Amino acid sequence: xxxxxxxxxxxxxxxxxxxxxxxxxxxxxxxxxxxxxxxxxxxxxxxxxxxxxxxxxxxxxxxxxxxxxxxxxxxxxxxxxxxxxxxxxxxxxxxxxxxxxxxxxxxxxxxxxxxxxxxxxxxxxxxxxxxxxxxxxxxxxxxxxxxxxxxxxxxxxxxxxxxxxxxxxxxxxxxxxxxxxxxxxxxxxxxxxxxxxxxxxxxxxxxxxxxxxxxxxxxxxxxxxxxxxxxxxxxxxxxxxxxxxxxxxxxxxxxxxxxxxxxxxxxxxxxxxxxxxxxxxxxxxxxxxxxxxxxxxxxxxxxxxxxxxxxxxxxxxxxxxxxxxxxxxxxxxxxxxxxxxxxxxxxxxxxxxxxxxxxxxxxxxx
Numbered sequence: 001x002x003x004x005x006x007x008x009x010x011x012x013x014x015x016x017x018x019x020x021x022x023x024x025x026x027x028x029x030x031x032x033x034x035x036x037x038x039x040x041x042x043x044x045x046x047x048x049x050x051x052x053x054x055x056x057x058x059x060x061x062x063x064x065x066x067x068x069x070x071x072x073x074x075x076x077x078x079x080x081x082x083x084x085x086x087x088x089x090x091x092x093x094x095x096x097x098x099x100x101x102x103x104x105x106x107x108x109x110x111x112x113x114x115x116x117x118x119x120x121x122x123x124x125x126x127x128x129x130x131x132x133x134x135x136x137x138x139x140x141x142x143x144x145x146x147x148x149x150x151x152x153x154x155x156x157x158x159x160x161x162x163x164x165x166x167x168x169x170x171x172x173x174x175x176x177x178x179x180x181x182x183x184x185x186x187x188x189x190x191x192x193x194x195x196x197x198x199x200x201x202x203x204x205x206x207x208x209x210x211x212x213x214x215x216x217x218x219x220x221x222x223x224x225x226x227x228x229x230x231x232x233x234x235x236x237x238x239x240x241x242x243x244x245x246x247x248x249x250x251x252x253x254x255x256x257x258x259x260x261x262x263x264x265x266x267x268x269x270x271x272x273x274x275x276x277x278x279x280x281x282x283x284x285x286x287x288x289x290x291x292x293x294x295x296x297x298x299x300x301x302x303x304x305x306x307x308x309x310x311x312x313x314x315x316x317x318x319x320x321x322x323x324x325x326x327x328x329x330x331x332x333x334x335x336x337x338x339x340x341x342x343x344x345x346x347x348x349x350x351x352x353x354x355x356x357x358x359x360x361x362x363x364x365x366x
Contacts, residue, residue, distance in 0.1 A: 071317055071327050071329060071347075071360055071361065071362035072329060072360065072361065073329060073330070073331060073358045073359065073360055074359055074360070074361045075113040075358075075359040076332065076356050076357070076358055076359070077108060077113055077114070077115065077356060077357045077359065078115075078355060078356055079097050079099055079106040079108075079115060079350070079355060079356060079357055080097075080099025080101065080102035080104045080106055080118065080355065081099055081100070081101030081102040081355055082099060082100040082101030082102070082352050082355070083097050083098065083099050083100070083106070083336065083337070083350035083351065083352055083355060083356070083357060084098045084099070084100040084125070084126050084127065084336050084337060084350060084352060085097070085098050085126065085127045085128055085169075085295065085336065085337030085339075085350060086098075086128065086337045086338070086339040086348045086349075086350050086357065087128045087129050087130045087137070087339050088110070088130065088339045088340070088341045088348065089130045089132065089135055089137075089152055090132050090341060090342075090343055091132065091135065092110075092135070092152070093109070093110030093111060093341060093343075093344060094107060094108065094109065094110060094152065095107075095108040095110060095339065095341075095348050095357070096108075096128045096130060096137050096139075096150075097128070097337075097348075097350050097357055098121075098125040098126060098127060098128045098139055098337075098350075099125065100124050100125055100126060100142075100352075103120060103121060103122065103123055103124065103125060104118050104119060104120055104121065104125070105118070105119040105121055105125060105128065105137070105139055105148075105150065106118055106357075107119065107155055108348075108357065110341065110344065110346065113359055117155045119150060119155055119156070119157065120157075121139050121141060121148040121150075121157060122139070122141025122143065122144035122146045122148055122160065123141055123142070123143030123144040124141060124142040124143030124144070125139050125140065125141050125142070125148070126140050126141070126142045126167070126168050126169070127139070127140045127168060127169040127170050127337075128140075128170070129170045129171055129172045129179070130152065130172070131172045131174050131177075131194065132174055133174040133177075134152075134174075134177075134194070135151075135152035135153060136149060136150065136151065136152060136194070137149070137150035137151075137152055138150075138170050138172060138179055138192075139170070140163075140167040140168060140169065140170050140181055141167065142166050142167060142168060145162060145163060145164065145165055145166065145167060145183075146160050146161060146162055146163060146167070147160070147161040147163055147167065147170065147179070147181055147190075147192065148160055149161065149197055159197040161192060161197050161198070161199065162199070163181050163183060163190040163192075163199060164181070164183025164185065164186040164188045164190050164202065165183050165184075165185030165186040166183060166184045166185030166186075167181050167182065167183050167184075167190070168181075168182045168183070168184045168209070168210050168211075169181070169182045169210060169211050169212045169253075170182075170212065171212045171213050171214045171221070172194070172214070173214040173216050173219065173221075173236060174216065175216045175219070176216075176219065176236065177193070177194040177195055178191060178192065178193065178194060178236065179191075179192035179194050180192075180212050180214065180221050180223075180234075181212075182205075182209035182210060182211070182212050182223055183209065184208045184209055184210060184226070187204060187205060187206065187207055187208065187209060187225075188202050188203060188204055188205065188209070189202070189203045189205055189209060189212065189221070189223055189232075189234065190202055191203065191239055201239040203234060203239055203240070203241065204241075205223050205225055205232040205234075205241060206223070206225025206227070206228035206230045206232055206244065207225055207226070207227035207228040208225060208226040208227040208228070209223050209224065209225050209226070209232070210224050210225075210226045210251070210252050210253070211223070211224035211251070211252055211253040211254035211265070211266070211295070212224070212254060213254040213255055213256045213263070214236065214256065215256045215258045215261065215263075215278060216258055217258045217259075217261070218258070218261065218278065219235070219236035219237055220233060220234065220235065220236060220278065221233070221234035221236055222234075222254050222256060222263050222265075222276075223254070224247075224251035224252055224253065224254045224265055224266075225251065226250050226251060226252060226268070227250075228244075229246060229247060229248065229249055229250070229251060229269075230244050230245060230246055230247060230251070231244070231245045231247055231251060231254065231263070231265055231274075231276065232244055233245065233281060243281045245276060245281055245282070245283065246283075247265050247267060247274040247276075247283060248265070248267025248269065248270055248272050248274050248286070249267050249268075249269030249270045250267060250268045250269030250270075251265045251266065251267050251268070251274070252266050252267070252268035252293070252294050252295065253265070253266040253268075253293075253294055253295035253296050253308075253338070254266075254296070255295075255296040255297050255298045255305065256278070256298070257298045257300060257303075257320065258300075259300055260303075260320070261277070261278035261279050262275060262276070262277065262278060262320065263275070263276040263277075263278055264276075264296045264298065264305050264307075264318075265296075266289075266293035266294055266295060266296050266307055266308075267293065268292055268293060268294055268310070271288055271289060271290060271291050271292075271293065271309075272286050272287060272288055272289065272293070273286070273287045273289055273293060273296060273305070273307055273316075273318070274286055275287065275323060285323045287318055287323055287324070287325065288325070289307050289309055289316035289318070289325060290307070290309025290311070290312030290314045290316055290328065291309055291310075291311035291312045292309060292310035292311035292312065293307045293308065293309050293310070293316070294307075294308050294309070294310045294335070294336055294337070294338075295307070295308045295336070295337045295338040296338060297338040297339050297340045297347065298320070298340070299340045299342045299345070299347075299362070300342055301342040301343075302342070302345070302362070303319070303320040303321055304317060304318065304319060304320060304326075304340075304362070305317075305318040305320055306318075306338050306340055306347050306349075306360075307338065308331075308335035308336065308337060308338045308349050309335065310334050310335060310336055310352075311334075313330060313331060313332065313333055313334065313335065313351075313353075314328050314329060314330055314331060314335070315328070315329045315331055315335060315338070315347070315349050315358075315360065316328055316329075317329065317362070329360060331349045331351060331358035331360075332349070332351025332353065332354040332356045332358050333351050333352075333353030333354040334351060334352045334353030334354075335349040335350065335351050335352075335358070336350055336351070336352035337349065337350045345361060345362045346359060346360065346361055346362070347359075347360040347361075347362060348360070
């Protein structure tokens with residue numbers, strides 16, 4: 001099967017088209033604050049997020065795999081056309097999946113692993129992020145140059161925000177109530193005030209920015225520039241680029257572990273993940289995974305990283321402690337995103353080639 005058959009998107013030429021060949025996707029992410037080693041004091045400045053973890057009992061666990069110590073696919077959920085990415089609300093256990101080919105978002109119950117609602121958004125939705133504090137969902141619409149704002153309580157679009165050209169990925173800093181959107185068509189990042197739903201700044205970064213994530217503890221934003229083979233480091237207070245870090249070929253997705261101040265970058269042009277020290281701004285390790293890694297996600301409670309490998313139809317499971325792959329999980333066709341709920345030990349991989357989401361159950365605590 002050719003790359004084009006996988007339904008992967010090349011955001012530099014794909015706007016308004018549904019049939020062109022597309023490149024590997026990026027960026028998955030659930031942004032989580034928590035730690036199994038009792039280091040909660042480090043989060044004292046973020047009581048709202050601590051409240052999320054304190055309410056963990058409200059999140060229902062999915063059905064367990066045959067061996068709870070071994071991660072594996074426990075359910076496969078049909079969704080819309082060309083599912084591109086996924087995010088999870090830790091309080092409700094709800095997963096949100098962007099369907100690029102259907103212009104919709106599928107809402108999945110983490111309790112039943114079923115689609116409970118389908119929300120119409122803009123043209124060609126590409127990425128999604130959820131605020132764990134407000135429950136608000138943000139969706140980038142690559143074909144509309146907008147961001148749809150969805151109420152997680154009512155599953156309705158409450159605002160539509162114009163951003164830059166060909167918006168790709170989105171990340172939320174719940175501590176500052178700021179949203180960051182990468183615009184691959186303009187080599188910029190749009191900064192959105194989540195209180196007013198307005199763009200307050202536009203930051204120039206590298207060529208064809210894709211993945212983005214935020215370290216809420218340091219108020220630092222990381223952006224993967226696919227055509228520059230770099231990561232831009234942005235000071236969230238000043239909205240300025242403070243460093244540019246060389247990584248692997250065609251970096252796509254970014255995920256941050258705020259507790260260890262470590263950044264993981266999926267290099268979609270090869271078979272590696274770059275590990276960056278947030279303290280020094282240097283690459284400290286390069287980990288070999290599957291072919292065409294697109295999106296990483298971090299489980300802070302187990303110190304585990306999940307990476308969707310688009311061309312291998314697999315998910316690599318990485319121990320952040322040893323920086324080694326501990327498992328490789330077969331999923332659907334062309335997995336194109338990644339998210340993890342650390343409170344239930346459940347990971348989600350949308351498969352853009354099979355219009356499904358693979359549900360992966362893993363140990364909740366290491």
